[in-house]
Amino acid sequence: LVKLMLTMEANVLLLGADSVGKSALTVRFLTRRFIGEYGDIGKLLLFVFLLYLVSQDHFDEKRIQWADGFILVYSICDRASFNGVQQHIESIKATKDNFGTEKVPIVIVGNKRDLHHRRVVSSEEGRLLALSTDCDFYEVSAAETYHGVLLVFHGLVERIKDSKMAVKKPASIKSIVKSMSAVFARRRTDSL
Numbered sequence: 112l113v114k115l116m117l118t119m120e121a122n123v124l125l126l127g128a129d130s131v132g133k134s135a136l137t138v139r140f141l142t143r144r145f146i147g148e149y150g151d152i153g154k155l156l157l158f159v160f161l162l163y164l165v166s167q168d169h170f171d172e173k174r175i176q177w178a179d180g181f182i183l184v185y186s187i188c189d190r191a192s193f194n195g196v197q198q199h200i201e202s203i204k205a206t207k208d209n210f211g212t213e214k215v216p217i218v219i220v221g222n223k224r225d226l227h228h229r230r231v232v233s234s235e236e237g238r239l240l241a242l243s244t245d246c247d248f249y250e251v252s253a254a255e256t257y258h259g260v261l262l263v264f265h266g267l268v269e270r271i272k273d274s275k276m277a278v279k280k281p282a283s284i285k286s287i288v289k290s291m292s293a294v295f296a297r298r299r300t301d302s303l
């Protein structure tokens with residue numbers, strides 16, 4: 112019995128306005144714990160670590176090109192952060208389009224779901240934005256659960272896989288045609 116392990120490396124860029132929870136989501140995903148649970152020294156170490164991992168919220172083409180997938184975060188308690196997501200989507204699509212890339216893997220995340228008493232952006236608004244821009248949508252609480260955050264990253268990985276397969280498809284059809292014509296060419300020369 113042979114077991115095949117398929118692994119995939121992907122660059123993921125988290126974008127969003129200040130304080131929407133980008134660091135909290137990343138820390139939750141990587142350590143299963145909420146960023147607020149760490150003591151002062153823990154927070155300092157995490158901060159240094161995240162300096163390497165979390166990209167800040169300004170755009171440049173290189174960073175967008177670098178990324179295979181995007182997590183666009185807003186807070187359900189912050190309308191301006193939600194409005195910013197639309198602009199991010201437009202910039203990403205415009206930049207990726209320039210390079211002829213297929214459907215861009217983007218996941219929209221409404222964070223701070225636990226603060227429902229302070230909610231100003233409804234779930235429907237988030238879902239509609241995702242529908243109209245062809246992105247996935249999740250509402251989560253980095254403060255409360257690991258599972259929802261895990262689903263976000265898994266959902267994005269699935270999208271990245273799909274887009275990589277879509278890019279590869281024409282090449283593989285080409286290679287099938289090539290190998291078939293090689294077989295027929297050999298048969299023709301064999302029968303001569």
Ligand SMILES: Nc1nc2c(ncn2[C@@H]2O[C@H](COP(=O)(O)OP(=O)(O)OP(=O)(O)O)[C@@H](O)[C@H]2O)c(=O)[nH]1
Nearest residue numbers: 129130131132133134135147222223224252253254
């Ligand atoms: N109640 C609640 N608070 C959260 C949640 N996620 C993050 N926070 C808090 O929101 C604040 C900002 O979170 P960060 O993770 O630092 O946000 P960020 O987007 O990385 O912020 P910047 O560094 O400004 O870009 C912190 O006080 C977090 O503890 C959440 O799901 N619920």
